[in-house]
Amino acid sequence: MNKIYLSYNNIVSSLGFNSPTVVENIRKGVSGITLIEDENLFPTPFYASVINSNLIKEAFESLGSNDDYTRLEQIMIISLDKTLKESGVKLTDRVGLILSTTKGNIDTLDPKHPMPPERAYLGTLGHIVKNYFGFTTEPIVLSNACVSGVLAVSIAKRFIAQGTFDQVFIIASDVVSNFILSGFNSFQAMSSLPCKPYCKQRSGINIGEVAVSVLVSKDHDNLVPEAVEVLGEASCNDANHISGPSRTGEGLYRSIQSAFKEAKVGPQDMDYISAHGTATTFNDEMEAIALNRLGLDTVPLNSLKGYFGHTLGGSGLLETIIGMHSLYHSTLYSSLGFTELGVSQPINVITETTTKNLDYFLKTASGFGGCNTAAVFKKVQS
Amino acid sequence: MKVEQLKIKEYCSIFNNKVMLNEQLIFENQETDFSSFIKLAYKKLDTNYPKFFKMDDLSKLGFLAADILLKPISSDSERPKNIALAFSNSASSLETDRKHQNSIVDKENYFPSPAIFVYTLPNICLGEISIRHKLYSENSFFIFNHFNAGYLYDYATCLIKTGKADEVLCGWINRDADDYEAFLYLVSTEGSIAHNKEEIIKLYTRK
Numbered sequence: 001m002n003k004i005y006l007s008y009n010n011i012v013s014s015l016g017f018n019s020p021t022v023v024e025n026i027r028k029g030v031s032g033i034t035l036i037e038d039e040n041l042f043p044t045p046f047y048a049s050v051i052n053s054n055l056i057k058e059a060f061e062s063l064g065s066n067d068d069y070t071r072l073e074q075i076m077i078i079s080l081d082k083t084l085k086e087s088g089v090k091l092t093d094r095v096g097l098i099l100s101t102t103k104g105n106i107d108t109l110d111p112k113h114p115m116p117p118e119r120a121y122l123g124t125l126g127h128i129v130k131n132y133f134g135f136t137t138e139p140i141v142l143s144n145a146c147v148s149g150v151l152a153v154s155i156a157k158r159f160i161a162q163g164t165f166d167q168v169f170i171i172a173s174d175v176v177s178n179f180i181l182s183g184f185n186s187f188q189a190m191s192s193l194p195c196k197p198y199c200k201q202r203s204g205i206n207i208g209e210v211a212v213s214v215l216v217s218k219d220h221d222n223l224v225p226e227a228v229e230v231l232g233e234a235s236c237n238d239a240n241h242i243s244g245p246s247r248t249g250e251g252l253y254r255s256i257q258s259a260f261k262e263a264k265v266g267p268q269d270m271d272y273i274s275a276h277g278t279a280t281t282f283n284d285e286m287e288a289i290a291l292n293r294l295g296l297d298t299v300p301l302n303s304l305k306g307y308f309g310h311t312l313g314g315s316g317l318l319e320t321i322i323g324m325h326s327l328y329h330s331t332l333y334s335s336l337g338f339t340e341l342g343v344s345q346p347i348n349v350i351t352e353t354t355t356k357n358l359d360y361f362l363k364t365a366s367g368f369g370g371c372n373t374a375a376v377f378k379k380v381q382s
Numbered sequence: 383m384k385v386e387q388l389k390i391k392e393y394c395s396i397f398n399n400k401v402m403l404n405e406q407l408i409f410e411n412q413e414t415d416f417s418s419f420i421k422l423a424y425k426k427l428d429t430n431y432p433k434f435f436k437m438d439d440l441s442k443l444g445f446l447a448a449d450i451l452l453k454p455i456s457s458d459s460e461r462p463k464n465i466a467l468a469f470s471n472s473a474s475s476l477e478t479d480r481k482h483q484n485s486i487v488d489k490e491n492y493f494p495s496p497a498i499f500v501y502t503l504p505n506i507c508l509g510e511i512s513i514r515h516k517l518y519s520e521n522s523f524f525i526f527n528h529f530n531a532g533y534l535y536d537y538a539t540c541l542i543k544t545g546k547a548d549e550v551l552c553g554w555i556n557r558d559a560d561d562y563e564a565f566l567y568l569v570s571t572e573g574s575i576a577h578n579k580e581e582i583i584k585l586y587t588r589k
Contacts, residue, residue, distance in 0.1 A: 043489070102503060104474075109483040122474050123527035140533060141525035143474055144505045151522065155537070162540040164533070179479070182486045183499035234546065235520050237512035243500045254518050258546075368500060369509030371521050 002218040004157045005380065007227045008087040009321045012079040013210040013308060014049045017059060019226075023325040026333050027353055031307050033194045033206050040112075042181045047194050049208030049309040050176050051075065065132070070105050070115055072175045073125065075211035077132055080171045083213040084133060087222065089167055096165035097139045099126050100152035100172035101313040104143075107177040129171060137165070146276070146367030147235065148172065149212075149316025150375055154233040156216035166218060173211035174312040180207055187243070189280055195310075197277030197303035197335060198284050198349050200342030205278045208309025212318045226328035228377040231360075232263030238370035245282055249290025251372035252364060256294055259362070263376040267295040270376075271358040272332060274323040276365045277303020278310050279337070283366060288343035296362075302350045306336030316365040316373065327358045327379040388542060389573030390581060391549070394450045395589035396423070396443060396564040402589060403450055416562050420446060431514060438478045438501035439562070441510045444469065444555040447564040448511045451551065456515040465568075466520035466547035467508045468537050471556035474525050475504045507555060520546055529554045529565075531582040538569040539577070554586070565589055 010018055014032030015025040025032075032049040036042075053071075060074045063081060076099075089095060101122065108119040118124065126139030140159075142152050149172045156168035174180070184190050184207060191204035216230075217223075236258065238251035245252075260266060273296060275287055284303075291297055304319050311318055326333060334353045341349065359379050366372045395402045399419050401409040409426045411419055420442050424434055429449055437445060452465070478501040485493045500506060508521040520541060524533065538550040553566035565586050569577050575585070 043492075103479075106479060106483075109479060111487065120476060120479070121472065121527075122525040123472050126525070127527065138526070138530060138533070142522065143503065143525055144521065144523050145503045155522065158540045158544070159533075159536060161544065162536045164536045178486060179483060179502075182492075182494040183482060183496075183502065186494040186496045186499055235522070236518050237509065237521050239512045239516050239518050241513070242506050242509045243496070251518060262544075367505075368503055369505040369507075369521070370512060371505060371509065 008215040010082040079211040079213045094166040096168040100148040147365040147373040148313040150373040168216045171213045172314045172317040195279035196337035197279040200340040202279040206309035208311040210311045210314040231376045232259040233375035234258030235373040245286035252290040255372045255374040259374040272361040273301040288345040292345040302335035388577040390575040391568045391570040391573035393567035440557040441507040444507035464548045466550045470524040473558040
């Protein structure tokens with residue numbers, strides 16, 4: 001089977017509008033999470049990672065489009081435009097488009113939104129992005145809760161392996177909305193302070209928004225310096241509960257085991273784990289249990305939620321892209337918000353940004369519906 | 383594993399107040415709306431799973447269609463259990479999304495509920511099926527404007543060919559304002575119907 005790579009990439013976020021700027025901010029320990037006071041989003045002030053609307057407007061206007069696009073569509077287009085142009089890939093019937101999102105344009109269901117509620121159909125969103133860029137293939141929208149961003153990489157790899165496409169562009173995004181904030185708040189899952197993944201003092205999640213894009217390709221000749229090979233990936237359900245993770249971490253355990261098997265690697269090969277770490281009591285505990293069952297307790301690990309909050313359908317791909325840059329810069333980035341271990345099993349949370357040669361990393365994610373995904377990546381350039 | 387050996391073992395549809403298993407009508411009731419119809423079908427099919435009544439419409443629809451195809455397999459412990467789920471639709475979880483939206487639209491009458499919010503993701507339906515049949519397997523939920531046999535064919539073939547699944551339960555489960563439609567088929571190494579795009583379209587349009 002051909003090797004499959006992640007190559008050109010972009011991040012549009014509260015920490016910048018391109019991957020190098022965002023990664024540099026992470027290195028400096030800057031968080032995109034701030035206190036937001038906006039009654040249209042939530043009745044009381046809340047911590048979230050929200051992209052500056054003026055910067056979105058400026059970046060979108062520079063693309064010169066006269067049509068009306070929602071906030072989500074604009075950030076998706078800004079991100080994918082950069083990745084697409086830099087890659088130089090021509091959009092033929094061999095090039096696929098995958099959108100990863102949990103809720104898409106869900107804010108258009110609000111009667112106060114200027115766009116009609118029909119805009120909330122995810123297939124419509126897929127076609128808006130397709131038509132903007134002129135993709136010739138039917139868009140694939142993946143909506144699989146909080147694992148969508150990593151699962152999209154698996155799915156792109158599988159469609160390439162199957163011969164459906166030679167190259168796939170993934171665009172992954174969700175926006176901060178009244179819909180999402182009210183829902184997570186009804187679960188009492190939101191933290192009243194900036195989130196603290198794996199920490200003793202953690203008290204829940206912050207919501208965030210990003211648009212991130214990547215080129216998945218089997219073309220070894222069109223790779224960026226930070227490119228990685230997708231060595232193995234798998235997704236396993238907990239078969240346990242729809243809104244809470246398995247107490248034994250069963251689905252995550254099986255996902256990692258299965259991804260390792262395909263990648264022909266073991267726990268001893270992993271240099272870094274980019275974990276999910278939402279900072280809820282149950283999620284972080286479940287991850288610690290699953291990682292211990294696999295003998296991964298000593299591998300340096302971080303959650304990037306302290307920088308971006310939980311960016312839902314964007315998070316898995318966002319964190320994968322940061323992982324690519326982590327390998328490229330030979331740097332382990334600090335798990336922001338963590339001070340004291342607050343899970344029952346030992347894990348090696350990165351407390352200070354440090355330099356270290358890195359070749360392999362594991363990305364994991366878990367979400368509602370009992371879904372879990374794991375993927376193993378290897379640095380291409382030594 | 384040779385791709386040309388893959389088969390469609392069985393298929394099921396719930397549509398127009400009828401439940402079909404392969405070519406056979408197994409339940410029909412034209413007198414009721416969706417909400418009563420799906421409960422009557424549940425009883426008629428001896429489903430016996432009280433959690434069913436807590437589910438939203440999309441999950442009820444997907445759960446029942448899947449149960450018809452998977453019950454004989456999951457009650458037989460000798461059979462392989464690595465059955466992946468690859469579902470698709472056009473309306474995602476919009477019918478439940480609208481309910482959640484209605485609960486937050488009025489600041490004076492604000493009552494978001496976690497029991498509703500959890501169903502504002504289409505893959506919750508896959509979680510419900512996985513719990514019922516103890517499937518620790520691959521789950522993916524795709525959204526297309528229309529049923530897309532080509533993508534489902536390629537995806538299921540790849541999952542089996544690469545050993546990620548022994549069988550794949552594929553199809554279309556849609557619930558929108560005035561409309562519902564379920565069509566599921568089990569891709570396997572056994573069966574009498576060839577697994578190819580043309581057959582999938584034929585079975586989908588025949589329902």
